[in-house]
Amino acid sequence: MSNQLPEGIQITAPVADAVASRVLTPEALALVAQLHRKYEGRRQELLAARAERTKRLDAGERPDFLEETADVRAGDWTIAPLPADLQCRRVEITGPVERKMVINALNSGADSYMTDFEDSNTPNWDNQMQGQINLQDAIRRTISLEQNGKTYKLNDKVATLLVRPRGWHLDEKHVLIDGKRVSGGIFDFALYMFHNAKELIARGSGPYFYLPKMESHLEARLWNDIFKDTQDALGIPQGTIKATVLVETIMAAFEMDEILYELREHSAGLNAGRWDYIFSCIKKFKTDRDFCLADRAKVTMTAPFMRAYALLLLKTCHQRNAPAIGGMSALIPIKSDPEKNEVAMNGIRMDKRRDATDGYDGGWVAHPGLVQTAMEEFVAVLGDRPNQIDKKRPDVQVSAADLLNFEPQAPITEAGLRMNINVGIHYLGSWLDGNGCVPIHNLMEDAATAEISRSQVWQWIRSPKGKLEDGRKVTAELVRELIPQELAKVKADVGASPAYDKAAKIFEQMSTQEAFEEFLTLPLYEEI
Ligand SMILES: CC(=O)SCCNC(=O)CCNC(=O)[C@H](O)C(C)(C)COP(=O)(O)OP(=O)(O)OC[C@H]1O[C@@H](n2cnc3c(N)ncnc32)[C@H](O)[C@@H]1OP(=O)(O)O
Numbered sequence: 001m002s003n004q005l006p007e008g009i010q011i012t013a014p015v016a017d018a019v020a021s022r023v024l025t026p027e028a029l030a031l032v033a034q035l036h037r038k039y040e041g042r043r044q045e046l047l048a049a050r051a052e053r054t055k056r057l058d059a060g061e062r063p064d065f066l067e068e069t070a071d072v073r074a075g076d077w078t079i080a081p082l083p084a085d086l087q088c089r090r091v092e093i094t095g096p097v098e099r100k101m102v103i104n105a106l107n108s109g110a111d112s113y114m115t116d117f118e119d120s121n122t123p124n125w126d127n128q129m130q131g132q133i134n135l136q137d138a139i140r141r142t143i144s145l146e147q148n149g150k151t152y153k154l155n156d157k158v159a160t161l162l163v164r165p166r167g168w169h170l171d172e173k174h175v176l177i178d179g180k181r182v183s184g185g186i187f188d189f190a191l192y193m194f195h196n197a198k199e200l201i202a203r204g205s206g207p208y209f210y211l212p213k214m215e216s217h218l219e220a221r222l223w224n225d226i227f228k229d230t231q232d233a234l235g236i237p238q239g240t241i242k243a244t245v246l247v248e249t250i251m252a253a254f255e256m257d258e259i260l261y262e263l264r265e266h267s268a269g270l271n272a273g274r275w276d277y278i279f280s281c282i283k284k285f286k287t288d289r290d291f292c293l294a295d296r297a298k299v300t301m302t303a304p305f306m307r308a309y310a311l312l313l314l315k316t317c318h319q320r321n322a323p324a325i326g327g328m329s330a331l332i333p334i335k336s337d338p339e340k341n342e343v344a345m346n347g348i349r350m351d352k353r354r355d356a357t358d359g360y361d362g363g364w365v366a367h368p369g370l371v372q373t374a375m376e377e378f379v380a381v382l383g384d385r386p387n388q389i390d391k392k393r394p395d396v397q398v399s400a401a402d403l404l405n406f407e408p409q410a411p412i413t414e415a416g417l418r419m420n421i422n423v424g425i426h427y428l429g430s431w432l433d434g435n436g437c438v439p440i441h442n443l444m445e446d447a448a449t450a451e452i453s454r455s456q457v458w459q460w461i462r463s464p465k466g467k468l469e470d471g472r473k474v475t476a477e478l479v480r481e482l483i484p485q486e487l488a489k490v491k492a493d494v495g496a497s498p499a500y501d502k503a504a505k506i507f508e509q510m511s512t513q514e515a516f517e518e519f520l521t522l523p524l525y526e527e528i
């Protein structure tokens with residue numbers, strides 16, 4: 001299709017006719033190119049600033065609330081009023097932009113649905129392009145599917161749609177502008193906006209987003225500037241776009257007010273992205289000899305640093321009239337075992353009860369089978385109110401020390417180490433095979449949860465505190481010894497796809513090499 005492309009744009013992947021005529025139209029690509037040419041320099045500067053910060057943290061610096069933005073934190077401002085269909089978000093289901101799941105999620109009975117080009121999605125070319133088509137069809141209510149003798153189509157009443165584009169660190173390697181890869185986030189966002197914003201507005205909704213993995217308010221400012229230019233380019237009113245920011249890095253936890261402030265005309269609140277948050281803590285303090293978290297299963301929302309983060313997010317949001325949305329428990333229904341299923345459902349209940357009682361306005365679920373349970377817990381607290389933004393929490397006082405109070409540090413067990421290796425290999429293999437979200441040992445695993453597994457193994461090898469309960473030090477040799485054993489178990493569980501052998505090699509390299517990979521998806525993306 002190169003003849004029809006706007007000047008300077010090159011597409012290095014095959015483009016199916018439907019994709020050319022419905023997604024990669026010259027006008028839509030012109031918007032991608034406009035945003036890229038204006039903002040790519042800033043994206044690269046912000047990524048470089050992350051790397052600089054990491055060097056300082058590696059050298060012992062600790063984050064604190066920013067002096068230069070004290071007036072923003074002290075100021076008496078609120079975000080712009082929310083549109084009607086973002087007032088009530090008691091239960092938000094999430095999932096990859098796969099066609100059947102899009103239909104099932106919209107029909108699930110949840111108030112809202114975050115469809116995902118990010119943590120739960122392998123960003124291969126087909127998934128990205130088919131995902132855009134699925135969303136166009138869903139918004140126009142023409143989406144349907146015949147599968148296994150079942151017909152899938154939308155119910156009359158569906159959840160409000162929100163879209164999570166890729167984070168700032170990811171490129172779309174198949175689209176080059178003036179010879180350079182375009183940002184994955186800008187690409188996902190601009191194509192979705194170009195094809196759907198006006199249609200959504202005409203249908204009484206709007207273009208709503210979730211913004212992942214940001215590390216500073218300056219990164220939020222970049223999104224906000226992109227929103228303003230895009231609204232102008234498409235001729236839609238300023239403030240139409242609404243975005244919920246995932247606070248899922250330790251750095252962003254120190255800039256929650258500032259992030260809301262940057263996006264105040266476009267904000268739809270904050271979400272506590274717990275899994276990437278834990279990963280971010282490991283990544284940012286990986287060289288600290290006093291920092292070493294316990295087995296992944298022991299690091300829960302009741303750990304002191306997680307509790308501090310969750311409460312600060314809630315307080316910050318409600319002070320600014322912004323919704324506070326809780327994150328996701330990794331528990332999912334267990335069809336094969338009613339007793340284990342009851343334990344899992346009770347875990348979901350407790351998770352949502354804690355969030356609702358604290359004052360959260362809603363929370364995420366991974367699976368349609370969890371919507372009702374989660375809804376019951378929010379309705380028990382909210383009654384017939386759409387949200388509880390009026391529940392301010394002046395009683396909550398969270399200091400920098402509270403956010404950095406990293407317990408529990410024990411136990412680290414052989415079972416925990418094996419589990420991290422097993423989950424890492426299984427997840428990486430599935431991701432390479434095109435599936436970015438999988439059930440493993442009855443838990444939802446996606447890029448964020450798998451990041452915790454692989455980064456713990458890297459850190460336990462290097463930290464003096466990386467010792468098993470029985471006194472053995474976690475070493476590269478021990479990890480190399482366990483990898484083939486866990487690979488064999490993965491293959492016995494899910495089959496012998498060559499992707500798992502490749503995953504085991506990549507996992508070994510990532511966890512034993514000296515350099516820490518910033519994101520596991522960066523080397524993986526070069527493999528697909
Ligand atoms: C850290 C974070 O970023 S959290 C956000 C990212 N993670 C997610 O969004 C989790 C998404 N969830 C999922 O992908 C899946 O639920 C999994 C992988 C966890 C479990 O998958 P499975 O075990 O295959 O689910 P299961 O077989 O029970 O599915 C039953 C039905 O529910 C559907 N379903 C399951 N999860 C979802 C979902 N999230 N959205 C829509 N439909 C879903 C399936 O498509 C299936 O439909 P069918 O009966 O019509 O065939």
Ligand SMILES: O=CC(=O)O
Pocket residue numbers: 119246248272273274275276277327328448
């Ligand atoms: O995106 C959510 C998370 O927990 O990570």
Ligand SMILES: [Mg+2]
Pocket residue numbers: 119212213246248273275276448
């Ligand atoms: Mg995340």
